[in-house]
Amino acid sequence: MRTTRNRDNIFQIIETSSVPLSAYDIEKLSKTSLPTVYRALDYLLRTGQIKSFSLHQCSYYYSSSEHKxxxxxxxxxxxxxxxxxxxxxxxxxxxxxxxxxxxxxxxxxxxxxxxxxxxxxxxxx
Missing domain, CATH: 3.30.1490.190 (Ferric-uptake regulator, C-terminal dimerisarion domain)
Incomplete structure (x- = not known):
């Protein structure tokens, strides 16, 4: 599956953030619709470019490029x-x-x- 402008943009937002972000944070920062954000997050998770964890019934996403x-x-x-x-x-x-x-x-x-x-x-x- 090829990368898209939205995926690249969302990946860059996560990559440059020092803290985990929720899908809602990413939606605001990327000015992209929430369904598009979730599709991009799904792709980025499946390809190992980002990691996630859940806390208080919310998922957070962070870069897999550095250990922290x-x-x-x-x-x-x-x-x-x-x-x-x-x-x-x-x-x-x-x-x-x-x-x-x-x-x-x-x-x-x-x-x-x-x-x-x-x-x-x-x-x-």
Missing amino acids: HFFICSKCNHFFPIYDCFIEEYEKHLQRKMKIQIQEHFILFKGLCPKCLQQQEVDKR
Whole structure:
């Protein structure tokens, strides 16, 4: 299947975003209809150009070109990228202990971002 202008545009939006995006985010950024966005996302997922995960009954999409993890604030729902990954040693341990082969991993941390944490402290006073 050939690539289209819409697919290229949606791929570029995801590729340049430092955080995962929902289909609705992509619709707004691409000024493309939601059905077209979903068709492009389906194609990009099937061809391995992007990855996705579901959270709170919503799917989020992110680039598969670089390894990163994410933090989501449980109060404001803002995503933050995490580029550091120190799990390789743990992966090796699990592979030896469980006699498995880990092909990839994904980590999503959830908590309070600095802004919401600061607001929480102000609200306590």
